[in-house]
Amino acid sequence: MKPTQRVLPRIYFNRPTVTVARSLIGKYLVRVLNGRTLAGKIIEVEAYVGPEDKACHASKGRTRRTDVMFGHGGVAYVYLIYGMYHCLNVVTEREEFPSAVLIRAIEIDGELIDGPGRLCRALQIDRRLNRADLTTGESLWFEDRGALVERGAVGAHPRVGVDYAGEWAKKPWRFRLRRVTSPTRTGRTKAQGGAG
DNA sequence: TACGAGATCGTCT
């Protein structure tokens, strides 16, 4: 069996953005670095839906930066934020409808990598991957590894850092796995029984 | 534990 059989295909992303976002929880983000393969279980995402969504970068129109969001689904939208950090998105829906899903947190080998900036730092994702096709199984892609995620296990919350978007900031378009597995309790016990 | 502010630069006006 080819490894590419599990790669999420383009049609997966050519669906409503909120649907794609929620269903990406529990899937895997796979990155190839120097011949090594890193796979992280997706824990948290956010949906940015179309030109009317004031929190979506593309709501300000089609610019050099947002152009990629107007293209077809399954393509990476990577941008620099606050001059320091990168954010990884995957473009969704049909062409000419600018929308994407921001990947906010993953879990690799039981370790939670929480936050889009940290995630990109861990996987060495930067703007060189902007416009990369994420459906080819090269260097960066999404995989379905068969893990079942019950709908009730996914919480819906307002998106982070978009207060300027008014009513749109209140949309429950951030999805997060409720029970994040924490197999190791090392260092988690601070005040209680911890050594001094 | 909670809060405030600095870091740092591409993008758009």
Next chain:
DNA sequence: GACGATCTCGTAT
């Protein structure tokens, strides 16, 4: 010239 889909550290409590 202003600002941002973030993160970290320092200070206060």
